[in-house]
Structures are given as structure tokens and as C-alpha cells.
Amino acid sequence: MTVATPAGARLLLIDDDPELLHRLSVSLRASGYRVVTATSARHARARLGTRRFDLVLSDVHLPDGDGLALFEDIRRQHPALPVILLTARGSIPDAVEATSRGVAGYLTKPFDTQALLHHIGQTLRFTAPAAMAPPSGDAAWRAGIISRSMRMHTLLDEARLIAASDASVLIRGDSGTGKELLARAIHLASPRANAPFIAINCGAIPEPLLESELFGHVRGAFTGATSTHIGLIQAAHRGTLFLDEIGDMPPALQVKLLRVLQERAVRPVGATRATAVDLRILSATHHDLDAALAASQFREDLYYRINVVHLELPTLAERREDIPLLAEHFLRQLAQKYGKRLSGFAPDALETLASANWPGNVRQLQNVVEQVCALTTTALIPRTLVERALRIKPVDALGYAGAKQRFERNYLIQLLKLTAGNVSDAARLAERNRTEFYRLLQRHSLTPDLFRGDGPDIEP
Template identity: 40%
Template sequence: MKNVDALVCVVDDDVSIRESVRGLLRAEGLRVETYGSADDFLARSRGEPPGCLVLDVELPGLSGLQLQRELFRSEPHIPIVFLTGHGDISMSVRAIKAGAFEFLTKPFDPEELLDAVQESLLTREYGGHRSKDQASAQSNEIVGIGGAHRTLIKQISMVAPTDSTVLIQGETGTGKELVAREIHKLSRRKEHALVRVNCASIPKELYESEFFGHARGAFTGAIKDRMGRFEAAHGGTLFLDEIGEIPLELQSKLLRALQEKQFERVGEERTRRVDVRVVVATNRDLKAEVAGGRFREDLYYRLDVFPVRVSPLRDRREDIPMLAKYFVELLAKEMKCTKPRLTEAGVIRLQEYHWPGNIRELRNVIERATILARGKVLEFDLPTTTAEAPALPAPRSMNQEKAEPEFMTEPEIQRRERENLRIVLNKTGWKVGGPSGAAELLGVKPTTLISRIKKMGLSRNEATQ
């Protein structure tokens, strides 16, 4: 681990946790100070600021979240790794929105904690301190809580302060443009323009003009001088979306512009120089494109300086509850309508779907459901795909003995339905309606559920016997 002399402060009211974390970090050569409360930490002498703070949420007196807000008002900003036994989605959201570097739950994985501390120290040393505006921009634009999301945020925070070329790869709808905007927001070029070029939408004969501009009279229709996208992005960031769509015969000119930061307008001999940071994105496998002779190898290696992969939504199911809540609130504001209610059953339905269109499809589904909900409960009508359909049972042989039954009798179905309903009612304390009630968990209307309870003759006294 780097940063051998770095100071890490551990704040936790559980002495066994403090000692465990201290031993783990000291074994890696780090200096460690431990405190039993937020007040004890704030009372420490004003000396060397810690390179990282490992912080519990539930503390006596001032809570971990309150301490985080207190520290965020001062400079330099201290990267915080939350380590708590009281983790839930809403708490994680609050912590990360306030700028937390990581949020881990107890019992913690030692390797995961060490990685989080190391990454925070590296970010502080090489990536600079994140300002309040930077942390706010990240949390408000890129939403998630899972491991893939945390890795993405770390990569963005590391590469954004540099001028290195970034290659963003991911399926359609995963949010590659959002990542490009985030990199620009957190860079030293944020006061200048972010110029986006959709390479897939440019006619082949206009690529040069679009990238580099043209002089008056350079071709039919060129009635005046025109600045290209490279010049428009001078001092800022040029985002080339769908870079894999650029025709092979034009890729050499793009390579020269990227390498030398100079070019000529179409129909002009004067060489122009620009200062731009280049970020590119693609949903193609560029290595396969190179192997197939459709993409220049030298251009690929010029672009592949800092690759960032954006995971598909099906691999980020733990992020779906937070994304759904984010889109519900955002769409309600955009549509100026009453915010509909997102139920636990609805979230489970969203997590069960495989999302071929990724986050873009999720937003569209929630927008449609918001329109139909009219301020009430959101209901999601998602297609059932072949991948989701349960496998059909194998045909039963006439001679097969002790085989599993193909079907259940009506009494068996009723018994299982009754047992399932009793389990849900016990779980909710016989709360039928409202948030986290039995009707919400089962995905049915409260009136329908009450009717079923009466029909089955269930009673609370029966459940307690």
C-alpha cells in the first residue's frame, strides 16, 4: 500500500471495531489514531489533518453523518469511509450525497476496507481534494450505491483532474455521455465548453468539415468560413460519442489532430493549433474492430489511455432502488405532477427485469408509469422475455417412480396461498395498507387483500397461537 506515512483516523464507539481496524491498517504501514466519539475526534489538537477518516454512523452525541457535515465546511476536505452496522439505502444515499468516499457495512471485509482506504488516500494525494461543488455534481448526476458504481466514481475522480484521453465503453443506454459530462465538470477545464460530437450522425462527406471546419468556397454550399468542433472546444473538452462509427479512411486525420493538437480547415492551408482534452465513447468492442480491419490500431492505442467501462443495468441491480427513486422525483418535478408512490413490490419487479435498454429504458418505464399513476401507486407493466420465463417441467414418464408432481390440487394451492398470506401479515404486524404494509409487499390493492383475508378466515389471534 502506498502512502506509508499517511494518517488514518478511526471513529467508532465499539472498542473491538476500533482495535480491529487499527491493527489492520497498522499492518499495512499506516499511522492510525482512534476515537470513541465524534466529539473526541473534534477535540484532537489542531495538527496534521488525516488523509482518511473511517467513521461509524451511529455514535454517542454527534452522529457520523453530523460529523461529516461539520468537516465538510472546513478545508482541506477529508475523504470519509463509512463503516457501520446500520446501513440501508437511504442512509447510504445521504452519506454519498454529502461527499462520502465509501460506505461499508459491518461485519466488514478486511480487503474491501483496505481497498477503500487506499483509494481514498490515492485520490487525496493525486486527484486533489473534492470541493463541495464536485461532490454535489457527482451525487446529483450519477446515481448508485453498488460496487460497480463505486468503481466508476473512483475512476472519474482520479482521471478528471488530468488532461489524459478517456475511452468510455458500455452498452447503449448505460449513461456514457453522463460520465463524459461528469469528467468535464470535475476537471480544470470546467469553465470552458464541453463540445459533443455524435460521430454516428455525420454524413461521410462532412466529417472533415465537422471536425476541423472549412473555408468559404471549399465545396458547394460552403458560403462562409466555418469553425469546426476542435476549435469550438479550445480550452475545454471535446466529447466524441460513438467513435467507432468514424470511416476508416478518415481515422488517420483524426489521429494526427489528437497527437499533434493541430489541423487545417477544409480548403485552407493555414495550420491551426488547439488546446483540448478529448473524451470518447463507444458501444462497440474496438479491439474486435481493430482485428476486423475496421478501426486503426494506432488510433485505438491513442484513445485507450484511461479506459472506463460503464456496467449494464442488469449487473447493477442493487442500484435500481436508488435509480427508481431518483427518476420518480425528477420526473414528478419535470411533469409538474403529484409524486406517485414507489412500493417495495414495485422495486422488486424492477429488479427482476433484465433491462436490455439499460438506464434509458428504466427512465422511460418510470415516466410511463408516472403518467398512468396520477399521483397514486406506481405499477410497472414490463414485458416477460424468454430469458425471464421459467423453464417448463420435463414430460413425465409413465414408468417414472417417486417423481415430483407436475401440478398442485386446488386444496394444495389454497393451503399454500393461505400460508404465504399469513407469513406476510406476520412480517408487517398485520398492517394491511400504507407504506410497507402487506398489500404493498404483495403488490395488490388493500381492499383486495382484506377480501382475501376474510375469505380465508385468517385472524390475528390465529397467527399468535
């Protein structure tokens, strides 16, 4: 039996035997997989911290630890990532223990390559069924979320799993992080995808209007109610209702919403009978609802109804690797809007974007890109225009200490890139000893592992 290969699935292969790594890499790449290799647990953790993988293949016996301990680390950091263990000294008790702890597979060396490929295909099909679909169809549910960061991809993996159920989800995150985008993605990945997705911002509508908007009203229910109005809860029947900034919902409406969730029925303002509704509730807030509970500003019973599953969106500063990707994405969109032929950002302009604070998160980045797109007179966006949009003083206006710190950090980054993360070589080029060089790296929060070269083992 053959199992279809998920197009472009990325595998992390961990073993301290270079010959085995090479042989397996060739076989896996020939089967359509993208392969990244590591020769130790430490090396593997560095890879996992900077890339997203669909499956991990690891030897049980590694020079700096064992595969089961590494598996436990992976399960804590990436709960949806399947792991297959390989060993030259396998036994039935070992295999039983490994599978009981959640390992996706356990193979004893020497193994048949075709059997391994079959096992990988089956594991990917079982743990990530969407990977078997064409790439465009697989990406459609989360097409609005642009990211390459590990933290976001782990979050999206969890969201995809949650979407299959009807559990209520509470999405937390600062303003501008994309809470509605994530809610919409969950809806599109769910069995309700073909039904309505109705979103309402509970903090943007006055309380009297919010009640009518949510629950609807009948004709004559109050002064000015000249006709019957279907509320958003009924409009979301068979679909998903997204309550943004639910922490701003007035206490009286919290009681009515709780009744809807308990009875699965809604009674419009002025009506004498309730109407059954079938819908899923997704909520979002940037408030600390735990503090609101302690201050009796949010109902505890409603909190537990909407917070069956909790997802936390990172700030843009916590996913800096996404900033260039997002900036280029917004630039393409806005260039079309303004009818301009733009080729991108100058390298120092991208560096300025990547190092900014971004208190307004992705929404602020989009606004900055729109401003530079509207004002630029050149195809390549210059750094000066980005600095103007960010309202920061140009680099030549930095104080001596600030300029020295920026130069020192950039210098260290260039050395690490040049030496592929080899600290000894970088320290020698800088004419410093290793201890002093490590102190410099620590001062600037730089990790050599992130610069270590991929070599021929990394996909082009």
C-alpha cells in the same frame, strides 16, 4: 495542529476487540465521522462489498487473517480507498513493509485518540481532497450520476483521479449506460471545467457532414459551402471534445483525427493552413474495438492515442441496487414535468423494476418511468402499470414453476431479513437443516452476509 473533518466521511473499523471497537466508534462519531464496524476479515469483505467507504482502519492481527492480506484485497478491488493499520505488536520493519506496500498509515497500540484523529484527517485530506469541500460543491462534478453501488463509486473515484490529468480516456459500455454523463463528469472535475464541453455522436452523422462538423470548412470548399464554418474541434479549444461511438468513425476521418492528436492542430476542409488547438479528447463506444482492430476496421495508432486510460461502465443489471434510487429520481423529475403529485412506487412495483432484465440500461429505465408517470391516475405507482411498461405478463399469469421459484426466493429473502442473515435461525424457521438451506440459498444466488444486521455499530 487540528485537521478539518470531512463532513460525513464513512469509515470502516475492523478489530476483534469489542471494547476497542466501541471506544473508537464513540470517539470517531463524536468527531463527525460515520462508522461501520467489522470483527473479522470475512465480515469486513462483506461490508466492503455492499457499502462505499472513505477510509479503512484495520487491526493487523485478525481472527481469520492479517490486515496486510486484507489490505491487498482492498487495493485490488478499491484502488483509491486508503487503509490505516493498527497493531499491538508493532515494529519498525513491519511499519516499513506496510508503508512500502501502499498502506496510508501504521499505528501501534496503545495510541493517543487525538493522534489517530489527526492522522485520519490528514489521510482523508491527502487522498480525497474534495471531501474537505462543502457537500454540494463536492457533488457538483458528478451530480448527473445517481448511484449508491460500490462498483459505480469505485469507477467514479478512478474518474476523479483521472480528471486531474490531460490523458485521453476511452469509455466503454453498453448503449444506455451513461457514457456521456461520465465524460461530462470527468470534464467538470478537470482543470478545463470552465471551458467548453463539446459532444458529437460519430455514428449519427453521415460521413460527408461528419468531416465538416468535426474539422470545419472554409467558404467555397465544396458546393453549398457559402460561408466559413468553425468545426467542433476548434469549438472545443481549451476544453474537452467528447467523441461518442468513435467505433463508427469512417477510416478516412480516423486518419485526420490522428493527425489532430499528433500535431495539436486542425486544418478545416478547403483550408491551406492548420490552426493550433488545445483540447482533451474523451471517447466512448459500445463496440469491441479490439475486434475492430483485428478486422482492420479501426486504426491501431489511433486506438492507442485515445485509449491512454480505459474506463468500463457496468450495465444496469450489474448495479441493481441503484434501480430503486434511479427510478425515484426520474419519477421526481417527471412528476414536475407532467405537473402531477406523485408519492412514489408501490413496494411490489419497485420489486418488479429491480428484478427486470434492462437490456436498454438506464435509458430504458428512464423511458419506463416516463411511461408510468404519464399514465398513472394514482399518487402511488402500482405494479400493474410497471409490468405494462415493461411488457411483461403479470405475476398471476406466471406458469406454476415460475410462480413457485418467485415465491421461494421471496420467502428466503424474508427469512434472512427476519434473522439478520443468521442461517441457523433461518433454517430452523423454514424447518430445514443447514445443508439443505444453504443449497436453497445457492440456487437463488443469495448471500447471508448481505442480510446480517448492522446493529448499533452502523450509522442510523
